[in-house]
Amino acid sequence: MALLDAETEHRTQGGPGLPQQRRLVTDLPGPRSAAILARKVDAVPAGVGHTVPVAAVAAGGGVVVDADGNSLIDLGSGIAVATVGNAHPKIAAAVAAQAAQFTHTCFMISPYESYIEVAEALNRLTPGDFAKKSALFNSGAEAVENAIKIARKHTGRQAVVAFDHGYHGRTNLTMALTAKSMPYKSGFGPFAPEVYRAPMSYPFRDGLTGPDAAERAISQMEKQIGAGNLAAIIIEPIQGEGGFIVPADGFLPALADWCRANGVVFIADEVQTGFARTGHMFASEIFGVVPDLITTAKGIAGGLPLAAVTGRAEIMDASHAGGLGGTYGGNPIACAAALAAIDVFENDGVIERAQQIGTILTERLTAMQSQDPRIGDVRGHGAMIAAEFVDPETNAPDAALTAAVAQAAIAQGVIVLTCGTYGNVIRFLPPLSIGDDLLIEGLDVVAEALAAA
Missing domain, CATH: 3.40.640.10 (Type I PLP-dependent aspartate aminotransferase-like (Major domain))
Structure with a gap:
């Protein structure tokens, strides 16, 4: 791990004690993450890619913190692995x-x-x-x-x-x-x-x-x-x-x-x-x-x-x-x-929490769909919800739009993942430890990214 200054170290103790906020102190990647990712290029095969241009040093609740002290909202859970939250006590x-x-x-x-x-x-x-x-x-x-x-x-x-x-x-x-x-x-x-x-x-x-x-x-x-x-x-x-x-x-x-x-x-x-x-x-x-x-x-x-x-x-x-x-x-x-x-x-009530998260995700994405025909479908159950992006005139998959929305959201500090045979789906897999406010803020960022795409 890169050496952290005192302020960053204080914020990156891991687990649910992390401040639950989206906070960008640098563009992504910041200088410390960039240096670590440069070492990845030299040491790790090109076939091992990555989605988010950060070097993580801590995670918990609903955030991932990088080596530069940036705090990102986590809507991916390491591809559905950190379901109960990172570093659960x-x-x-x-x-x-x-x-x-x-x-x-x-x-x-x-x-x-x-x-x-x-x-x-x-x-x-x-x-x-x-x-x-x-x-x-x-x-x-x-x-x-x-x-x-x-x-x-x-x-x-x-x-x-x-x-x-x-x-x-x-x-x-x-x-x-x-x-x-x-x-x-x-x-x-x-x-x-x-x-x-x-x-x-x-x-x-x-x-x-x-x-x-x-x-x-x-x-x-x-x-x-x-x-x-x-x-x-x-x-x-x-x-x-x-x-x-x-x-x-x-x-x-x-x-x-x-x-x-x-x-x-x-x-x-x-x-x-x-x-x-x-x-x-x-x-x-x-x-x-x-x-x-x-x-x-x-x-x-x-x-x-x-x-x-x-x-x-x-x-x-x-x-x-x-x-x-x-x-x-x-x-x-x-x-x-x-x-x-x-x-x-x-x-610990996490099944019920998944249902609550699903309601928030589905209601917000469905509301977005009603205003934007580029969202062709909203589907899923619990904290496993997706939006499929299409050309509104032909219903053809729109992978370019999907990638643009995901990249813009990540740049603004929200981790989202794409998927789908046609590359035109954004999937939402938040940890069940995420708070409502953080989840809603993450969806706000995605909505802004879609509006700007």
């Missing part, structure tokens, strides 16, 4: 206590109780009133890979279906599952075989009811793959990187029913939607579906790297001993963080 205390005990034994060598406690909590919290088991990993992509492994082993089949606009990771198999070429797949092939794609329900663009969209997808799967060859389908209940696409009512239940009737494993990728983000503990609950397997990561451990596959015990037990695992999977420090985060999710 319960998580920070749990991490410190575990680090003082031991940092690693490898659960496959010398097991420890916290891994089992996390698995027990996931088995209890995830949808479905049946016996479940959980295995822990390091990242969302790793969880997805293992869910596919488990489904293939259980069914004895090989084919897997993912959906248009879906995002599942950057490893070889998960790149094959991911729909969008740039920047995730272009030039990185060949990809894993026996991965197929089906059409997603995208109400804003296809106009189909949920059952009609499901019939379209099921017909394609039956004709092009054959149910008897299909191990699993994997789908985000609300798509993340694809543009926060919320499927039409009835779409997911119809797919789940078809899977059950044909012995196909239904995998819900809740890496981005899980753990209170949508105003429910899991987004599957919104649509009344009970996955056979569910993958989680991101918000699970308050910023520590942890992921999981949770599912029906008879499916999870399909693998032979030693077939699942990994050196760091279920690291004890990450497990301690997860147990503290789960305590917060269950007992």
Whole structure:
């Protein structure tokens, strides 16, 4: 970390004690951040990009503070990771206590109780009133890979279906599952075989009811793959990187029913939607579906790297001993963080807070939409809301406008993220620790950026 002057150091102690204000003392990047980012160019590959031109030194509540003392409103949560807020005191205390005990034994060598406690909590919290088991990993992509492994082993089949606009990771198999070429797949092939794609329900663009969209997808799967060859389908209940696409009512239940009737494993990728983000503990609950397997990561451990596959015990037990695992999977420090985060999710009112944030976001963005036809759609649930930008005459995606609005908001000290297959969606993923005043101010800045674009 760059050396800080006394005033800046006083403001950057981390956690919820940070002043909750947007404050720009320099243009972005300031001189200290610029110096750090120059070192990044020399030391880090060009493929590892960044969205916001700052070097962060502290974060908490609803702000991120940079090396120059600029305080930015955080409407991204590190891509839905800091759901309960950065440096949450319960998580920070749990991490410190575990680090003082031991940092690693490898659960496959010398097991420890916290891994089992996390698995027990996931088995209890995830949808479905049946016996479940959980295995822990390091990242969302790793969880997805293992869910596919488990489904293939259980069914004895090989084919897997993912959906248009879906995002599942950057490893070889998960790149094959991911729909969008740039920047995730272009030039990185060949990809894993026996991965197929089906059409997603995208109400804003296809106009189909949920059952009609499901019939379209099921017909394609039956004709092009054959149910008897299909191990699993994997789908985000609300798509993340694809543009926060919320499927039409009835779409997911119809797919789940078809899977059950044909012995196909239904995998819900809740890496981005899980753990209170949508105003429910899991987004599957919104649509009344009970996955056979569910993958989680991101918000699970308050910023520590942890992921999981949770599912029906008879499916999870399909693998032979030693077939699942990994050196760091279920690291004890990450497990301690997860147990503290789960305590917060269950007992500190954050699900209700996500719903309140969703109301503020939706009402403000809908009001903006009523005055500006360049906002074609406002959608999402809880603290996972998006605005899709279009040419008002043709409804064509307007990626240039989206980028301009996002860049202008960032320049004024508000962190926002873009997404979508067409690059024309701004997604709002604030930490649930953000205050109403700060959230509204951030939306004011976005509105001003749109008006000026």
